Amino acid sequence: MRYFRIYLNFLRFAASRAMQFRAELGFRILMDIAFYAIFLGFYKIIYSHTPSLGGWNEEQAIIFVSGFMVVDALQMTFFADMYHSFQLLYRQGALDHYLTKPISSWFFVGFRYINFASLANVLISGSILTWAIMRYQGTLHWWAIAVYILLLMGAAFLYFLVLFSLLMVVFWWENADAMMGIYFEGVNFASRPHHIFKGMVRGVLLTIVPFSVFASVPAQALFEQVGWSSALHVVLVIIAFLGINLTLWTLGLKRYASSLG
Secondary structure, eight states: OHHHHHHHHHHHHHHHHHTTOHHHHHHHHHHHHHHHHHHHHHHHHHHTTOSOBTTBOHHHHHHHHHHHHHHHHHHHHHTHHHHHHHHHHHHTTTTHHHHTSSSOHHHHHHHSOOOGGGHHHHHHHHHHHHHHHHTOOSOOOHHHHHHHHHHHHHHHHHHHHHHHHHHTTHHHHSOOHHHHHHHHHHGGGGGSOGGGOOHHHHHHHHTTSOGGGTTHHHHHHHHTTSOHHHHHHHHHHHHHHHHHHHHHHHHHHHHOOOTTO
């Protein structure tokens, strides 16, 4: 409960800050609407040439890509600002402020920065996903949809865990810009159904660099009316990367040169 109250304070601060930059809020919404239109248009073009992609029809693919947009919107709202702040904190020795607080420094650094302006994009992408599910001609039970939404929320957290793990190379290399560049290029794999990949590539995308776990595996669980093996896969990958994240944070802090000496 203590950490929940702290996080609510983070949210209140982010909301008050967002209201001071309303023009930025409108610009972000317009940019993301264009982003969503491009994604949906891409799949519309593909399905004008083929009835199936990776075993999914057009309706299933639209649900899948809508789910990916929700994951992207969630991580942009609750985590993305941290990506750009963490390296600066490290280089300036400003991590001292976080290390001296009587709470987990990993939690403080990872969850402190919330972009409230992007919350509108969560609502927009969520509306698109709702529309995609409602127009689906197959049967989707409410419990399957509920589990699917929980998996998407978990996938957004996994997105954060994987990227934060890569950002922690600053403790050893002083700069993580290259890692971030590679990661965001790799996220393109997350917007493709995992069934189109074969062999080792598919295995890597489901485990080591789990881009396919962000949206494709949750969608598979939905279409299987809660495919518990798919749902369990998402949960296990999240647990694994949480462990990796916390381990790297502990090791990294041992190398951190505090500005306090």
